[in-house]
Amino acid sequence: MRYAVIGTGIVGRTLAGRLDELGHQVVVGTRDPAATLARTEPDVYGNPPFAEWAATRPGVGLAAFADAAAAADAVVNASAGASSLAALDAAGADHLAGKLLIDVANPLDFSAGMPPVLDPVNTDSLGEQIQRAFPRARVVKALNTMNCSVMADPTLVPGPHTVFLCGDDEIAKKETAALLASFGWPPEAMMDLGDISNARGTEQLLPLWIRVWGRLGHWRFNFHVQQAGSDPVAGT
Ligand code: NAP
Numbered sequence: 001m002r003y004a005v006i007g008t009g010i011v012g013r014t015l016a017g018r019l020d021e022l023g024h025q026v027v028v029g030t031r032d033p034a035a036t037l038a039r040t041e042p043d044v045y046g047n048p049p050f051a052e053w054a055a056t057r058p059g060v061g062l063a064a065f066a067d068a069a070a071a072a073d074a075v076v077n078a079s080a081g082a083s084s085l086a087a088l089d090a091a092g093a094d095h096l097a098g099k100l101l102i103d104v105a106n107p108l109d110f111s112a113g114m115p116p117v118l119d120p121v122n123t124d125s126l127g128e129q130i131q132r133a134f135p136r137a138r139v140v141k142a143l144n145t146m147n148c149s150v151m152a153d154p155t156l157v158p159g160p161h162t163v164f165l166c167g168d169d170e171i172a173k174k175e176t177a178a179l180l181a182s183f184g185w186p187p188e189a190m191m192d193l194g195d196i197s198n199a200r201g202t203e204q205l206l207p208l209w210i211r212v213w214g215r216l217g218h219w220r221f222n223f224h225v226q227q228a229g230s231d232p233v234a235g236t
Pocket of ligand 1: 007010011012029031032036079081082083086108146148149
């Protein structure tokens with residue numbers, strides 16, 4: 001498959017790297033490829049400049065959002081949540097039409113400092129905003145409730161743990177589940193919550209995730225839904 005990964009941060013890099021490892025053709029999308037490659041300072045989270053990472057992944061391309069999306073069969077949104085609509089708008093509605101769009105972003109608002117708050121929240125979600133803004137895209141919200149290394153390699157957290165999916169398109173969710181399986185997620189770990197409005201729930205796990213991270217001092221953990229009885233939680 002040809003994937004566009006919209007986002008040059010640690011999440012975009014981690015997922016692009018994993019997709020590349022699995023044999024997919026991957027292009028990372030950015031606002032200005034030359035400017036992104038010219039960066040020499042670590043990003044705000046302390047990650048090395050993009051070019052340093054790109055040198056370790058010669059098979060992964062870098063292109064403007066629109067060029068990355070145009071060439072792809074499927075798209076991953078790994079842009080800053082507050083800018084995801086702008087990034088996807090730049091990618092182009094026509095380039096997203098009919099395609100699986102896996103949204104892993106969280107609408108975190110850092111304007112008042114740490115911890116961030118969510119915007120939108122409660123009565124709306126970023127996942128829904130994206131589906132409304134790009135009605136021809138087949139949006140699946142997934143993987144946003146854990147650190148990106150865990151997204152790409154669930155074995156980093158021992159024992160059973162859960163990955164949530166939601167979206168309006170049943171086939172898109174099956175395609176996402178197949179991709180997650182290729183990342184190493186067992187079927188019983190996948191919980192399909194239903195339509196895209198359920199992104200309100202998964203995005204609202206983030207304030208808790210951030211506090212657990214603060215308590216543990218590391219990101220190698222995940223949430224797990226444990227239910228009575230022996231039925232798996234999977235709904236996909
Ligand atoms: P990030 O720093 O949140 O986002 C970087 C990307 O956003 C870059 O590609 C950047 O474009 C783009 N961007 C920033 N401002 C923009 C604007 N005004 N217009 C268009 N695009 C803009 O990256 P991240 O830390 O990798 O996180 C990506 C997403 O994953 C976020 O939504 C985050 O909440 C979510 N998430 C993160 C984790 C994690 O493990 N860190 C886990 C779950 C979910 P350029 O390339 O042009 O700079």
